[in-house]
Amino acid sequence: MNNKQRKDHVLVVDDDAEIRQLLKAYLETHGLRASTAADGKLMWDELDKKKIDLIVLDLMLPGESGLSLCRKLCADSQIPVIMLTALGEETDRIVGLEMGADDYLAKPFNPRELLARIHSVLRRARALPGSSEQTKQKGRLHFASWTLDTVARHLISADNVVVPLSGGEYRLLTVFLDRPNRVLSRDQLLELVSGKEALPFDRSIDVQVGRLRKRLGDDSREPRLIKTVRSAGYIFTEKVRAEE
Numbered sequence: 001m002n003n004k005q006r007k008d009h010v011l012v013v014d015d016d017a018e019i020r021q022l023l024k025a026y027l028e029t030h031g032l033r034a035s036t037a038a039d040g041k042l043m044w045d046e047l048d049k050k051k052i053d054l055i056v057l058d059l060m061l062p063g064e065s066g067l068s069l070c071r072k073l074c075a076d077s078q079i080p081v082i083m084l085t086a087l088g089e090e091t092d093r094i095v096g097l098e099m100g101a102d103d104y105l106a107k108p109f110n111p112r113e114l115l116a117r118i119h120s121v122l123r124r125a126r127a128l129p130g131s132s133e134q135t136k137q138k139g140r141l142h143f144a145s146w147t148l149d150t151v152a153r154h155l156i157s158a159d160n161v162v163v164p165l166s167g168g169e170y171r172l173l174t175v176f177l178d179r180p181n182r183v184l185s186r187d188q189l190l191e192l193v194s195g196k197e198a199l200p201f202d203r204s205i206d207v208q209v210g211r212l213r214k215r216l217g218d219d220s221r222e223p224r225l226i227k228t229v230r231s232a233g234y235i236f237t238e239k240v241r242a243e244e
Contacts, residue, residue: 009032010052013057020038035050081101084105139151141243143225148174212226
């Protein structure tokens with residue numbers, strides 16, 4: 001089977017058997033492959049046995065929590081993660097985004113919306129390493145004391161230490177590197193990074209900027225690389241040089 005014929009494979013991790021089976025049937029009806037797991041141990045078993053393209057991860061799991069699993073997934077792999085959270089659990093959602101999840105959906109939800117989110121996240125993941133001519137054509141981008149490897153999708157520090165990036169961190173950084181010294185609003189960043197419009201009081205971009213600053217060692221109180229522009233958004237202030 002060639003790549004064009006291969007169906008995307010989604011792993012649904014949820015301790016509710018009814019939800020697992022309903023989502024598996026729905027996703028397979030709509031052209032995806034689907035596997036399920038009831039907890040973290042079974043999730044890792046599935047990942048060992050199968051090539052998974054995206055994980056739908058419930059944060060309320062028995063044993064190891066979904067937040068802990070999300071952190072490990074985003075640190076150790078580049079498989080996109082969509083979190084399922086209880087309605088109104090904003091804290092868990094924000095923490096999950098801080099750990100590198102690509103998107104979130106609050107329960108109860110319409111399966112059609114989950115399907116749309118899955119397709120959107122997969123499209124964004126396939127668009128990496130970037131949408132601009134600069135990131136498409138160049139393997140490495142240099143800024144300040146950092147190098148971004150757009151093939152391996154990780155950072156390299158001045159002393160040659162490799163710093164892995166989650167999918168969300170990578171997309172946000174490439175957005176900034178493609179548009180240095182330009183003020184970008186939160187709405188623009190959210191659209192460029194995730195392809196969706198901001199909701200009122202949506203803090204997800206602020207959370208992701210905070211995570212990226214930590215990766216870059218950029219002090220949030222006095223940032224040098226990604227500066228906050230009051231009432232406007234953020235600006236990446238360093239020059240960017242593509243490796244010849």
